[in-house]
Structures are given as structure tokens and as C-alpha cells.
Amino acid sequence: MQIDQITLQDLSIFHTEENFSVFHFLNCTQTNGGREWFRYFLSNPFNSTKKIKQTQELLQKIIAVADQWPQTISNGTIMVLERFYETAINSLPNRPAIVGAFIYKLTNASDFSVTKYTIIHYVDFLKGLEQLVTLLDHEDNPEILNDLLLRIKQLLKRAEIQAFLQIDKTRPISITTILHLGFFIRNNFKQQTLELIEIFSKLDAYYGMAVACKKHQLIFPEITETNMPVLSVKQVYHPLLHMPVAYDVELKQEKNFIFLTGANMAGKSTFIKAVGVAVYLAHVGMGVPATEMQLSLFDGLLSNIQVADNIVKGESYFFNEVQRIKKTIDKISDEKKWLILIDELFKGTNVQDAMKCSTVVIAGLRKMNNALFVLSTHLYEIGDQLKQYDNIQFRYFETSVEDDQLKFSYQLKEGISNDRLGYLILRKEGVVEMLEKL
Numbered sequence: 001m002q003i004d005q006i007t008l009q010d011l012s013i014f015h016t017e018e019n020f021s022v023f024h025f026l027n028c029t030q031t032n033g034g035r036e037w038f039r040y041f042l043s044n045p046f047n048s049t050k051k052i053k054q055t056q057e058l059l060q061k062i063i064a065v066a067d068q069w070p071q072t073i074s075n076g077t078i079m080v081l082e083r084f085y086e087t088a089i090n091s092l093p094n095r096p097a098i099v100g101a102f103i104y105k106l107t108n109a110s111d112f113s114v115t116k117y118t119i120i121h122y123v124d125f126l127k128g129l130e131q132l133v134t135l136l137d138h139e140d141n142p143e144i145l146n147d148l149l150l151r152i153k154q155l156l157k158r159a160e161i162q163a164f165l166q167i168d169k170t171r172p173i174s175i176t177t178i179l180h181l182g183f184f185i186r187n188n189f190k191q192q193t194l195e196l197i198e199i200f201s202k203l204d205a206y207y208g209m210a211v212a213c214k215k216h217q218l219i220f221p222e223i224t225e226t227n228m229p230v231l232s233v234k235q236v237y238h239p240l241l242h243m244p245v246a247y248d249v250e251l252k253q254e255k256n257f258i259f260l261t262g263a264n265m266a267g268k269s270t271f272i273k274a275v276g277v278a279v280y281l282a283h284v285g286m287g288v289p290a291t292e293m294q295l296s297l298f299d300g301l302l303s304n305i306q307v308a309d310n311i312v313k314g315e316s317y318f319f320n321e322v323q324r325i326k327k328t329i330d331k332i333s334d335e336k337k338w339l340i341l342i343d344e345l346f347k348g349t350n351v352q353d354a355m356k357c358s359t360v361v362i363a364g365l366r367k368m369n370n371a372l373f374v375l376s377t378h379l380y381e382i383g384d385q386l387k388q389y390d391n392i393q394f395r396y397f398e399t400s401v402e403d404d405q406l407k408f409s410y411q412l413k414e415g416i417s418n419d420r421l422g423y424l425i426l427r428k429e430g431v432v433e434m435l436e437k438l
Contacts, residue, residue, distance in 0.1 A: 001045040001046065001047055001280075001283045001299060001300060001301060002299060002300035002301070003045060003280070003300065003302075006306075007276075007301055007302055007303040007341075009306065010276070010304075010305035010306050010341070011273055011276045011277050012240065012273070012277075013042065013277070013280060014042075014043075020240070022042075022239065022240065022277060022281075023038075023039060023042055025216075025240055026038075026042075026208075026216075026286070027208060027212070028207075028208040028209075028211040028212045028215065029205055029207070029208030030073075030074065030075060030204055030207070030208070031073075031074070031078050031200075031201060031204050032075055032078070032079075033078060033197060033198070033200070033201030034200075034201050034202075034203075034204025034207070034208055035205075035208075036201070037202050037204070038205040038208050038209060040205075041209070041285075042284055044284075045280060045283035046284070046285060047297070048297075049223045049225065051285070052223050052282070052283060052284075052297070053223065053285075054285070055142075055144070055284070055285025055286075056220045056285050057142045058141075058144060058145050058206055058285075059206060059210040059213060059220075059285065059286070059287070060210075060220065061136065061138070061141065061142075061145065062136075062206055062207055062210035063213060065135050065136070066207070066210055066211055066214060068135055069207060070127075070128045070131040070132060071128075072124045072127055072128035072131065073124060073125055073128035073129070073200060076121075077121045077124050077125050077128075078125075078197055078200075078201075080117065080118055080121040081118065081122060081125060081193060082194075082197070084114065084115075084118040084185075085186070085190055087114060089108070089111035089114060090111050092104075092111075092115060092179050092182045092183040092186060092187075093180075093183065094180065094183045094184075094187075095176075095180055096176055097176075098175070098176060101175040101176045101179050102175060104175075104179060105175055112175075112178070112179075115179065115182035116173070116178050116182075118182065118185075119164075119167075119173065119181055119182060120169060120173075122164060122181075122185060123164055123165075123169055124169075126156065126161060126164050126165055127165060128200075129156065129196060129200060130165060132149075132152070132200075133149055133152055133153055133156075136149060137149050137153075145206075148202060148203060151195070151199060152196065152199060155192050155195065155196055158192075160181065160188075160189070161189075163181065164181060209285075209286055212287075213286060216239065216287075216289070218281075218286065218287025218288055218289055219287050219288060219290060219291060219292065219293065220287050220288075221233075221278075221282045221287075221288050221290075221293035221295060222293065222294045222295075223282070223295060223296070223297055224295065225296075225297075226296045228252070228253040228296070228337070228369065229251070229253070229256070229296050229298060229337040229339065229370065229371060230251070230252050230253075230294070230295060230296045231249065231250070231251045231252075231279065231294075231295045231296070231339070231372055232249070232250045232251075232252075232294045232295070233248070233249050233250075233278060233290050233292065233293040233294075233295070234248050234290060234291050234293070235247070235248065235290050235291040235292070236249060236274050236275060236278050236290040237290070238273055238277065238289070239277065239289045241270070244270075245267065245411070246290070246291075247271055247274065248412075251372040251374075252372075253369050253391075254390075255391055255392075255393050256366070256369060256371065256372050256373060257362075257365070257366045257372075257373045257375070257389075257391055257392045257393065258373065258374045258375065258392075258393045259362070259375060259377070259383060259386060259392050259393065259394050259395070259416075260272070260374060260375060260376040260377070260395050260396065261377060261378070261380050261383065261394075261397075261416050261417035262376075262396050262397030262398070262399065262419065263397070263399040263406075263417065263419040264378075265406075265408060266398070266399050266408055266410070266417075266419075267397045267408065267412075268344075268376040269305065269376070270410075271374075271376075271397075271412065272303075272305065272341050272342075272374050272376060273305070273341075274289070275339075275341065275374055276301065276303060276339070277289070278293065279295060279298065279301060279339055280301060282295060283298065283301075296337055297337070298337050299334075299336035299337045299338060300331065300332070300336065300337075300338045300339075301338070301339045301341075302327075302331060302332075302338065302339075302340050302341070303340075303341040303342070303343075304321070304324045304325065304340075304341070304342040304343065305341065316348060317347070318346065318348030319348075320348075321345070321346055321347070321348050325345075328340060329364075332368055332370065332371045333368075335370050337370055337371070338371040338372070339371070339372050339374075340365070340371055340372070340373045340374075341373075341374050341375075342375040342376070343375075344376055344377060344378065345357075345358050345361065345362075345376075345379075346358050346361075351379070354379060355379050355381060355382050358382055359385055359386070362375065362382075362386060362392075363386070366389055366391055366392055369391075380416055380417055383416040384416075393414075394414065394415055394416050395412050395413065395415075396412075396413055396414075396415055396416055396417035397409070397411070397413070397417065398411065398417065398419075399417075
């Protein structure tokens, strides 16, 4: 699925302050390598229904055995192995006799200590991989999981590796064994070890994704094979909110445009982002924050939420809004399936101009039946002009005033908002009073 950096930022998939990102919220990996593979997976949504379903199946396999996941491989274990190859030590003897091994230990005490420490962690690493193979190796596994497990089994077949697996850490390991195995992994098994670390990192990323789905009760959506874009989701919510409100959304060729209105802080932006995040996670193969979801495979997702001006280039806010819309139209003219999210169209110009521009843009976009649109606006007045188009759905967030206090229900309703609360908010926050005292 095509997506650009602006959309990733708009949806907070990644964020400059990582704690506010979807990535951080869903990251349940146990190692640095797993974390980076999860970042890669989350950065590269699939363009294939087969790959999405395989990933869903893989995660479901891991969810079923997550409580039995071996804990012998920690991030510290991986770091010890990696540092062994980065640390300069004197050459290790391959098959030393007892006397030669003892002399090496005496004359190279620190190098021997590093080697012994590594061997102990290497035992944990290999036994953890062996446990993973036993836990996950089934005939009905998805291809991507089978490939990883097959490669582990191939690399564990080496006689020296089997010797590692026979080591009992509760009993002393002989000096000759430490030096021989240390020589082997340092000189004859480095690339294979790094490959095993990489494979485990991938499995850790999948494990983290599976744990996140289980922890946050995410459901796996159904991807349907259709020529036209379709999105039907029940009780979708934004995963980053502590107490989110859920919404039902349905978009299809006959009703492919949601015209969304409501006051500031009523929930428009949250709703738009919730839809975008759910669709994005579905294309990564992860579960989504909803109770039920069916959607087509989208070729692309574009947002227009946090447009900014560019002082260096001398570009105004409105100019960049226009450029973003122009880019969107150019992109979705390829007749592929797109989801387009637009929050507060044309904020960078005066009201009359914004109304005219918005009406023209909406009337044009809604004709593109290869795309689904969710668009919010404060320009309630243009809604009546758009009611002539059968494919536009009108939704709004209601706000009420009780005892001069704003009440937000965050419930999505059918129709067009008529709230005019800007002055009330200004007065409620004491700005009007401050100005009167000047």
C-alpha cells in the first residue's frame, strides 16, 4: 500500500516524540533487533492480500502459544554474542590439549573470561532457538514462518552446535570445551550466528506484534477481493486514547464520501485518525482496534491533516493546502483503490474563499469512485449545496451547552452540525474578559 511520510506523521504511526506514536504503543518486542524489525514491518504495509493473510495467520499461531514463549533469549544474550565478534582477543586455540588450554587461560585471563561468558550465553541462545522450533513447527504454518524455522533447523544441525545443546550450565564446563567451541563460533560460525540472531529478531518482532494484539484485544480484519474500495468497520476507536469512544463506519462505491462537521474538540480529527490507523494496521497484517472489520485491499492511503507553511520556501499555509490537494488528485487518478483523509480543508484562506474552494474540490473528488473519502470541515454552510450528491454521507459530532459549560458526547450522528461555539469557548477561557480590561 502506498503511503507517504506526511500521512505516517498525520496518523502518528511514528512520531518525533516516540511515546506518542502507534509504534511505541504496540511495541511489545523483547530485543533491540526485534524492535527494529517491528519498525520495518510497520513502515512497509503490504500490497498483497496473500501476505496480509499470512501475517495474520502467523500472529494467530504465536498468540496461541505466547504464554509458552521461551525466555532463555534476552536482549542481553544477543548483545553478548554480538560483542564477542566486536571484541579484540588473542587467537583461540582450536583443539587444545589440557595443558595447552590451561596455559592459554593463565596467559590470557581476560580473553578466556570473555570467551567463557559468551559460551554460556550462546548455550542459552541455541537452546532458546531449539525451543522455538519445537513450539512453532507445524505442518499448517504459513510460508514465512516455515522458511524461518527451516533455516534455524538447518543451522542447528552442525555437530559443534549439537555439542552446545548438550551442555548443562549447572555443571562446570571444561577449559578445553570452552576454547574449542569459542574458536568454532568465532572463526567458523560467525556469519551463521549473525544470521540466527537476525532470524530470532524477526521472530521477536512477530512475537511482539502478536502480544500487542492479545494485550490490546485487537481483532484481525477480513480482507475482501473487490474491484472497488470497500470499508465496513464496527466500533473502531483510536488506540492511543485512554478512554476512547468507538464508531461504526461504512464506505462503498455508492456511498464513498463522508462529509463530517462539528465544533472544535468535538472529535472530528480523532475519528478521522482512528479510521486511518485501523486501515493502516490492517495492511500491516496486525489486528485493529475494533470489534469487526471488512475492507478491500487499498493501493494507497493519503491524509491531509497537519499541513504547515514553509517560511524558508516562502510558501503559505494555503499554498501548501492547495499543493497537497493537487498531489492527492494526481495520485488517485490512477484508478487504483485509495482511502483519502482530509481534516479541515482550506483553513488558510478567508471563509468565503474557503467555501468556494471546498465546494469545488468536494464536488470533484466525490466523482472518483475508485476512492473512499472522509473529510471534515467547519464550513457547515456548504453542506446544503452538497446534498444533491447521493454518494455523500453527512455525519456530525454534537456539542451541547449546559450552565455555560460545553458538553461533548463524541457520538457520531447523521446530519450536519449547526454548532457555533467559537465565541463561547473564547469567553469561557477568560479571553473576552481579559480583552475588556485592556
